[in-house]
Amino acid sequence: MSSLKMKYGTWALVTGASSGIGKALARRLAQQGFNVVLVARREQELGVLAKELEAQFQVDTRVVASDLSEAGAVSELYDAVSQLDIGLVIPAAGIDEMGRFLDKDYASLERMLTLNIQVPTEIAHVFGQKLATRKRAGIILVASLFGYQGIPNFAGYAASKAYILTLGETLNVELAKQGIDVLVLSPGLTDTPFSQTMDIDFGKIPMFAQQPETVAKTALAAIGHKPTVVSGLLNKIYAWENRFIPRSWPVNLFGFLINRAIKAFQSKQNAVATVAPSTR
Ligand SMILES: NC(=O)c1ccc[n+]([C@@H]2O[C@H](COP(=O)([O-])OP(=O)(O)OC[C@H]3O[C@@H](n4cnc5c(N)ncnc54)[C@H](OP(=O)(O)O)[C@@H]3O)[C@@H](O)[C@H]2O)c1
Incomplete structure (x- = not known):
């Protein structure tokens, strides 16, 4: 039995488990013998993953299909799994809102703030009460390298992740007395649909994309040993x-790099659009 399972078993709960980093975390936990609660909106993807984990690792799973940004969703999730002995909680679901702040539709910014800030906070609070009664438990909050500074074109997103970073650092100290290990995982650029669908040419930014499996491995190796972990050496340096x-320097630098990467993406799109008609 893995040391993580001995410490936090028998059940782990992962939100955002239908894709990317959440999915990689769920798979890795199942590999270590955890039964896993898989949470996201797309029930079919979760069902496929659940079957795969049960067959490959002989673990038990539960699927909870939920739009966590809906009012009352976290309480409903809690009620749905209240019979399970959950020892590790990972609210990994998150979205971005790329673009200039004033150009953004406020409703979509608000949706992002709900999912990136309110939902993980409520999950940590609601599940934290129960985890405290176990005496040995863990919470992994997912921030971002972008939470370490302001990022032009990602203003609300970077700020939401700065909030998670501060919340997690604080809870790491505050909940230690109740036997709850809290870790903030900050991935850098990671090869998932999240980054793949952005209108930006990441090749123009000096960053290396990591695989979600590497990020998941980093997080599970760090929980219980440190309050925060940035995945990847270059990301750690950033x-x-x-x-x-001075705080303004990296903000200006990233403002320049990201504007350049957005322009490069747009030029590529324009080039494709001009070439496409003659190739039909
Ligand atoms: N990829 C990166 O470069 C990167 C870098 C730094 C930090 N991060 C952070 O890492 C976390 C995971 O991102 P990822 O890269 O793995 O992205 P991803 O592949 O797009 O996965 C996002 C997950 O969140 C779920 N989700 C989205 N909206 C939801 C909602 N309203 N209710 C419930 N679930 C919802 C999605 O599932 P459904 O669509 O099925 O609901 C999916 O499982 C996020 O918090 C992100 O901010 C990512």
Whole structure:
């Protein structure tokens, strides 16, 4: 039995489990012998993953299809799994809102703030009460490298992740007395639909995309040992160097890099659009 399972078993709950980092975390936990509650909106994807995990790792699963941004969704989730002995909770579901702040539709910004801030906070609070009674439990909050500084064109997203970083760092100290290990995982660019669908040419930004499996491995190795972990060496350097320079410098640098990457994406799109008619 893995040391993680001995410490936090028998059930883990992962939101955002239908894709990307959440899915990789769910798979890795099942591999370590955890039964897993899989949460996201797309029931079919969750069902396929559940069957795969049960067959491959002989674990039990529960699927909860839920739009967590809906009012009351977290309480409903809690009620749906209240009979299970959950020892590890990972609210990984998150979305971005790329684009200039004033150009964004406020309703979509609000939806992002709900999913990225309110939902993980409520999950940590509601499930935290129960985890505290177990004495040995864990919570992994998912922030981002972009939570370490302001990022032009990702203003609300970066701010939402800065909130998660601060919340998690604080809970790491506060909940330690109740036996709950809290970790904030900050991925950098990761190869998932989240980054793949952005209108941006990440090749123009000096970053290396990691695989979600690598990010998941980093998180599960760090929980219980540190309050925060940034996945990937270069990402660690980006997060670390910010402490020694004026805060405005990296914000301006990333403003320049991201604008350039958006323009590069747009030029590629325009080139494709101009070539396409003659190739028909
Ligand atoms: N990929 C990156 O480069 C990167 C970098 C830094 C941080 N992160 C963070 O890592 C986390 C996971 O991102 P990812 O890259 O794995 O993205 P992803 O592949 O797009 O997965 C996002 C997950 O969130 C779920 N989700 C979205 N809206 C939801 C809602 N309203 N209710 C319930 N579930 C919802 C999605 O499932 P359904 O569509 O089925 O609901 C999906 O399972 C996010 O918090 C993100 O901010 C990602």
